[in-house]
Amino acid sequence: MKNIVLLIIFTMMSLSFSGCRQTEPREEWAIVLHGGAGSARSMAPEVRDNYLNLLDQALEVGTRMLQNGEKALDVATRVVVWLEDCPSFNAGKGAVVTSDGIHELDAAVMDGSNLMAGAVAGVRDIKNPILAARHVMEDSPHVLLIGEGASSFAQSMGLPPVDNSYFSTPERLEQIRRIKMKKEDPDPKGTVGCVVLDSKGNLAAATSTGGMSGKRWGRVGDVPVIGAGTYANNATVAVSGTGHGELWIRRCVAFDISALMDYKGMTVKEAAREVILGKIDKMEGSGGGVICVDKNGNIAMEFNTGMMFRAWATASGQKGTAIE
Amino acid sequence: MKNIVLLIIFTMMSLSFSGCRQTEPREEWAIVLHGGAGSARSMAPEVRDNYLNLLDQALEVGTRMLQNGEKALDVATRVVVWLEDCPSFNAGKGAVVTSDGIHELDAAVMDGSNLMAGAVAGVRDIKNPILAARHVMEDSPHVLLIGEGASSFAQSMGLPPVDNSYFSTPERLEQIRRIKMKKEDPDPKGTVGCVVLDSKGNLAAATSTGGMSGKRWGRVGDVPVIGAGTYANNATVAVSGTGHGELWIRRCVAFDISALMDYKGMTVKEAAREVILGKIDKMEGSGGGVICVDKNGNIAMEFNTGMMFRAWATASGQKGTAIE
Numbered sequence: 165m166k167n168i169v170l171l172i173i174f175t176m177m178s179l180s181f182s183g184c185r186q187t188e189p190r191e192e193w194a195i196v197l198h199g200g201a202g203s204a205r206s207m208a209p210e211v212r213d214n215y216l217n218l219l220d221q222a223l224e225v226g227t228r229m230l231q232n233g234e235k236a237l238d239v240a241t242r243v244v245v246w247l248e249d250c251p252s253f254n255a256g257k258g259a260v261v262t263s264d265g266i267h268e269l270d271a272a273v274m275d276g277s278n279l280m281a282g283a284v285a286g287v288r289d290i291k292n293p294i295l296a297a298r299h300v301m302e303d304s305p306h307v308l309l310i311g312e313g314a315s316s317f318a319q320s321m322g323l324p325p326v327d328n329s330y331f332s333t334p335e336r337l338e339q340i341r342r343i344k345m346k347k348e349d350p351d352p353k354g355t356v357g358c359v360v361l362d363s364k365g366n367l368a369a370a371t372s373t374g375g376m377s378g379k380r381w382g383r384v385g386d387v388p389v390i391g392a393g394t395y396a397n398n399a400t401v402a403v404s405g406t407g408h409g410e411l412w413i414r415r416c417v418a419f420d421i422s423a424l425m426d427y428k429g430m431t432v433k434e435a436a437r438e439v440i441l442g443k444i445d446k447m448e449g450s451g452g453g454v455i456c457v458d459k460n461g462n463i464a465m466e467f468n469t470g471m472m473f474r475a476w477a478t479a480s481g482q483k484g485t486a487i488e
Numbered sequence: 489m490k491n492i493v494l495l496i497i498f499t500m501m502s503l504s505f506s507g508c509r510q511t512e513p514r515e516e517w518a519i520v521l522h523g524g525a526g527s528a529r530s531m532a533p534e535v536r537d538n539y540l541n542l543l544d545q546a547l548e549v550g551t552r553m554l555q556n557g558e559k560a561l562d563v564a565t566r567v568v569v570w571l572e573d574c575p576s577f578n579a580g581k582g583a584v585v586t587s588d589g590i591h592e593l594d595a596a597v598m599d600g601s602n603l604m605a606g607a608v609a610g611v612r613d614i615k616n617p618i619l620a621a622r623h624v625m626e627d628s629p630h631v632l633l634i635g636e637g638a639s640s641f642a643q644s645m646g647l648p649p650v651d652n653s654y655f656s657t658p659e660r661l662e663q664i665r666r667i668k669m670k671k672e673d674p675d676p677k678g679t680v681g682c683v684v685l686d687s688k689g690n691l692a693a694a695t696s697t698g699g700m701s702g703k704r705w706g707r708v709g710d711v712p713v714i715g716a717g718t719y720a721n722n723a724t725v726a727v728s729g730t731g732h733g734e735l736w737i738r739r740c741v742a743f744d745i746s747a748l749m750d751y752k753g754m755t756v757k758e759a760a761r762e763v764i765l766g767k768i769d770k771m772e773g774s775g776g777g778v779i780c781v782d783k784n785g786n787i788a789m790e791f792n793t794g795m796m797f798r799a800w801a802t803a804s805g806q807k808g809t810a811i812e
Contacts, residue, residue: 279738279771285609285708286634306707307734310610311635313706382637383630384609391715391740410631414603416715416743423744427751447603 192479194461200354204470223475236360236368247356254354259374267331276367276396283388284314357404367402385409391419407452436464516803518785524678528794547799560684560692571680578678583698591655600691600720607712608638667702681728691726709733715743731776760788
């Protein structure tokens with residue numbers, strides 16, 4: 165009888181504590197960045213090496229800032245500016261081309277310390293859309309500005325306009341030519357993003373994109389939709405997505421990861437897997453991925469595609485770059 | 489000893505079922521609509537009566553359709569078209585004016601049966617933005633189209649363009665004049681929306697707005713942001729928001745209500761109160777409200793402002809209109 169009572173008490177304790185996980189020790193800082201997700205394709209070794217090298221350079225920019233004690237929001241913004249300026253990624257210089265032959269860019273940033281957020285969508289003449297998003301967050305009462313209204317605001321904040329052709333690269337022009345000739349499918353998955361935990365415990369997320377190649381004029385994906393492609397909350401996690409934006413919006417991907425951690429006690433890895441593999445995978449569409457860093461510096465990089473360009477580093481010495 | 493074992497077993501059962509609430513019997517159908525929230529202000533009795541009468545007329549449109557077995561998505565869309573066409577609400581005809589003296593409209597619709605969604609933002613020449621949002625959902629691979637790209641798409645779907653002045657009313661032109669003379673504050677809270685459960689168990693949400701009066705050119709609020717001002721999921725709830733859109737976006741209000749029900753077992757009333765009173769109320773800003781109907785036909789109408797124009801009805805005979 166005593167054994168039965170003990171067994172029951174033990175079972176009760178298991179039940180009571182099942183929602184409560186042991187937290188890993190907090191990292192002093194952590195950073196993850198991505199340069200988009202996509203179907204596995206064969207890349208020439210020198211192209212692959214070049215991408216890994218670029219990811220490493222972007223990581224180095226962020227890592228150095230974090231070692232100098234700079235804050236998460238500044239690090240995430242700066243790394244995304246670097247990726248926007250790099251013509252090899254689909255954001256800023258090197259953005260994809262719409263079906264009408266122009267570039268329309270989206271970006272968002274969120275500060276986990278106060279849930280402030282800023283975003284721009286459908287802008288055509290702002291060199292670094294992430295800086296415009298940052299101004300929306302810090303210098304306007306709004307969260308989301310679109311189109312020419314966003315450009316006009318960015319210029320009033322001192323961001324000089326660039327000609328739309330600034331964003332073009334020979335590769336992107338060739339890509340839209342092939343899409344129009346039906347030799348290539350529109351690719352919804354290129355994006356750049358960065359999530360950061362700084363040594364003060366603040367989280368931030370920043371994401372920027374040229375959107376879906378060959379997209380319809382005026383189409384906006386998940387990136388500037390807070391809670392879909394971008395989210396940060398010091399209480400839980402910072403998330404930046406890259407994928408088939410329409411699915412990310414319909415599933416509120418970034419906020420859902422935070423909600424699963426907050427309300428169901430999942431770890432960041434469990435929550436990211438649940439959303440990307442358990443929910444997105446069950447919908448039609450071509451998928452993508454997320455990068456996440458939680459309030460304790462734990463990292464998750466989950467994708468349901470063949471590859472996601474990514475890099476990560478933590479104060480404790482974890483560091484890497486990967487594609488597949 | 490036997491008593492102790494029974495007590496322990498009883499305690500275990502309580503623990504196991506604590507996340508599981510008794511559900512009220514499912515209503516055959518239920519509908520809630522809103523015409524915006526705002527600070528309590530003294531209204532002339534005839535103005536107040538007129539609003540209650542308009543809310544009742546809109547409710548009648550939806551109720552009749554539900555009694556005829558029409559589906560949630562069609563009912564929510566039709567009711568919002570009615571409210572857009574009514575010049576007394578801030579959506580469609582009667583929309584507020586931006587700081588630049590024009591009308592820019594946002595709308596979104598979501599089908600809880602398949603998580604399909606459509607939205608338009610910053611459109612200036614679509615008579616019924618909710619119909620454009622519906623076309624985005626059903627006739628494009630996208631979720632969100634903005635500005636002239638959205639208008640171009642809407643026209644290609646057979647929605648004829650209207651001149652921007654169609655949306656103007658003498659009251660809105662007087663309002664922006666007073667805002668510019670600093671005699672009145674910009675008001676972020678007018679919106680219309682409708683949430684519906686149909687007799688097949690399908691949920692739908694539709695929301696439409698002229699946005700914040702005196703808003704900056706290009707500003708987009710929560711309405712077309714899926715998960716912020718509009719959300720529907722047959723597994724949980726349909727939500728339509730009206731409020732200070734920036735707060736609704738930063739808090740992912742509509743999806744959070746669904747997540748609290750799904751992951752924490754809250755009732756729709758508990759979840760709506762937690763988000764509107766427990767979370768939004770703690771942020772700066774002027775608030776607003778939400779209308780919700782869950783998968784069992786339970787209704788919640790929560791607001792942290794002095795008033796929210798609203799009406800509701802269920803198959804079991806609940807019916808009403810209210811402002812305060």
